[in-house]
Amino acid sequence: MLNKLIVFLVIGIFTIGIISISTISDQFANAGSTKKVHFTQTITSSQDPGQGHENHQLALILSPNEGTLYDGSMTFTSSDPVQIVVLHEITSQDAKGQPTWTVDGKTVYGLSLIDLKEKSGSFEFTGAALALHSPNSKEFTSTVSVDGWIRGQPTEVIMQKIELEKEDPSLFLSRANVPATIPMHKGIYNGNQVLYIITDGSDEDFAKTISGKQGWNVEVASAISNIPENTLQKIFIFKNGVKGDGIYGFQNEVFSSTPSQESQYSALNSVIEVTWKKGQKETIFESATDIITAQENGRIEFDETGIVLNTPQITWPDGTMKVRSDKEIFDDMQYGGGQIIEINKEEMTVTFVAHRGWGPDGRTIYYIVTDATPLGPAETMGVVSSPTSANLIAHSGAVDLFQFKNGIKGSGPLGYQAGIAGAALDDKNYSPMWRIYLVEWNDPESAKILETKADIDSFRADGLLSVSIARPLNSDHIVNCPFIDPFQ
Template identity: 60%
Template sequence: MFKNGVEGDGVHGFQGEVFTSTPAQPDIYSALTSHIHVMWTDDATPSVLTSEEEILSAEEAGSVTLESLDVVINMPQIVWPGGQMNVKEDKTLADDTPYGGGQVLDIDLDEMTVTFIAHRGWGPDGRTIYYIVTDATPSGPAGGMGVTYAPTSASLIANSAAVDLFQFSNGLTGSGPKGFQAGIAASAPGDKNYSPMWRISFIAWQNPAEAGLIETIGDINYYKEAGLIDVNLARPMDSDHIVNCPFIDPFQ
């Protein structure tokens, strides 16, 4: 991020940000970005720098200084050189719309806007929440949902930066990713442990014919202790399963 220099559409009003990776480099790409402020020195002539290499060369030449920030921002890339997120072909949305096929309805580069599908779920206390899906690991679920494959997210599986999201593998029909009821998140914005990075578990009813609606973390614990449901960490493709699902307010 540039704090001075050539004016532009960057966060601070100067040239645009320079990313060190894109989804075309899945082994190193992450939507979770650390940030470094770039500042031109007083005796330097600012120019537009377009790569990490150019920035480091300018630092070595004494033209810019770099300041690492203790900040991480969730910045999923929508369009990158040679690629972009999938745009869903069938834009008709209903309660029974399949979860897969893409999470983006429109990308408008002229207006610099992107329209995501908002998924409904429940927060830990049963309040309605909405979220979007931007990237996931492993490749199977990412491809099925039509989002960016981000294998580096697997490193969060046992980290506090990932929070539990419970989906359903049977029971009541609904808008969840497997066609059953909507999921339940273990935290929501405003909670100390909130994170957009979700560690997925699946809930299965012992007797699907007797399934009821589960809306809270308390409900999950009750039915689990009663032996009516099983709760298991998702391991698709025998791999750690993390999904980037930022909560949003679709009514803003």
Template identity: 60%
Template sequence: MNTTLKTLAILAILPVFTVALSQSYLTDADALKAQGVGVASYGSANAGIVCGDRLCSEVSSKYVEKQMTEQKMEEKQMKDKAMMEEKHAMAYKMTQSVDAGSVLKLSRANVPATIPLHQGYHDGGNVYYIITDSSDQTHADTISKNQKWKVELAPLLKNAPAKALSKAYMFTNGISGDGVHKFQGEVFTSTPAQPDVYSALTSHVHVTWKDGATPRILNSEKAILDAEKKGELTLTPVQVVLNMPQIVWPDGQMMVKKDKTLADDTPYVGGQVLNIDTKEKTVTFIAHRGWGPDGRTIYYIVTDATPSGPAEMMGVTNAPRDANLIANSAAVDIYQFTNGIKGSGPLGFQAGIASGALGDENYSPMWRINVIGWKDPANAALLENISDINAYKNAGKIDISLARPMNSDHIVNCPFIDPFQ
């Protein structure tokens, strides 16, 4: 009897123990499920083990991958920061040990560049001019061959608006001479003596004598138009823009620098021309050294500018029509420095950096001037390319603004050249 009662009692309470054990097990399992598997367990060791709604091996590999990616990003940021700090430290060390200007001036920063002159006409008088750039490859090649001095291709010049151009007539036959096509010299419709209409950038009209006509020298636009009315020649507009700065014109010429001694610190003031020889048909400019967008060496001359203040200071032609390029793609950005490391730049600090150079699709001789100022000049670094400018701008170490001397749009005609050709 007692044995029977004990057996019945055990059978009665067994389900209670079973439920309790089941609940305890489920609670522990849920806790483990939520906890997952530590990063010390990965790979095949996690095969088939469930962490939440996926295999623990999946969770672990993604976690490790994320950790590695974050670590690489941190290492790159630390490396970039170290490089920038090193560059600052180097510049600071130079400024502390010696005069930074004497160390960081570029060698051969200012050199003479002799360029062939062409003879043309305006209103019956003689004009002497140079040809430095062409929007068209054919004209660039033809003129380069004829004058034995390289004319650079500047495709962007074709975008210049009509109000930024002057007109020139080019002869394709007739009297042999000094013109682009080896016939008489070009006829211009303006000179720097008429600053409101003059531009070194010229659109062109081809002048062709008809069969049976008697070719002769035509030295003014009026003479050309009169000959056309008589049926002696044809006029054909050409879709090409040439950079043809005038050096000598009937009422004047570009300023010739009095002190012709060139040094790495030769100032930009007082003229850009060293010599004009109309007999030998050459002009010698000062070629200034700077940096291209990728850090390569560039040389450029200065022929004209707007507004009048900077033009007069540099001793170049005042060309107000250049201002029509301020928002046009025919002009490109150049960056000059207003403080920081002393050097051979036009403002007495490091040399400037151009956003385009010879051979680039975005090369143009027409510069839109931007100025760079260091927020902390004592910690200025030497910048050599556009990438440097962007890096320091993004780091908040420099300010960049559009130059507006005399509260006016500022454009400078600075053809890039090879002064050693």
């Protein structure tokens, strides 16, 4: 339901409107094209709308407006230590390394940030806007007195009392969705080519080796080292033999299944290293069956390493992951419809949409989505169906990921705020396999932005929200969404 709200609007203020100063209109004295401004006002901060400042608080004192310049002095007292922000009107071409502030990435302001680390003070200013700022998410209240001048256009600041419709609260993070370009490898299944990526490994040294070879980080996920056998397929990696493009410089890796063998396929692979014995005629193997036969005949040796790799297949002999029809990536784009923007076979790269969320301690994380179970959610997201993943529903090889089904609108998969993970990269319990829980506010109108697992636990203990395991189609729900650094 939309609520009616009476607000004060400064003509020319950003459409997001951070605060209103209801007493300014009668405190300007005409001086030709220059106006005198002097007022005292108590203001409460709100979320900073600037890109990269989503977890900060801002109290706008003098709003930016094209062609307007303020100068004068300001004295303040605040409930918390604050920083002083002065914005400067520049063009995007002028932004050449200096700190900037922008809401939409188009209109850019130079940013002067004066960190007094004090609850009160005085400051002389000249610029296109003036504000108080806090680098954390806690709301603060300040009383400010301003004495100065406004120059340029507009020649008047007009205050109007108008009736607006207040939309449901929302939080669309900046860079909520970004491209992540990942190197692909060539593999083989029954004599045909497979293209796949490597995102995670259970062994740190092995992950470092592959990271160096592919020039893209393979994350360490020790939690998948004891994945049950019925959730794994096999990948055969060659340590000698015919030269080629494989991980060790020999023939391409061989897989035991592809997504076409839906009941068997898993992106999680048990690594078997293959070594040709001396005196044997080296050939190229094209199937897991041929490899096993050669091992039984004594031509090759196996090293069942115990290492598990997350190797989602991008293309296989009779299929491919869905590529989005809309190639544009933006903050509030639809979550479904495919997770891939481009498969570039010439450059041997694939570009995923990387989604932003929060780690358990509130740090930013990004993840891609490659496969899921059951079939319905997998098809909705445009990823591979992997029923074997359901074997992890009660296993430590899967970690909890909390998604919101009501409350603050945002860029999460269900249309609400971004999710919160139970582990982050470098955590001992990190895994690319996620057990999904749904967070539901008992009173959606009282919903707040949550950023940590402790936030969820606290509000749940207070009876303000409920948490339940997701069971779409009354089925166990596991999603393979490896955490990555999309900016490497």
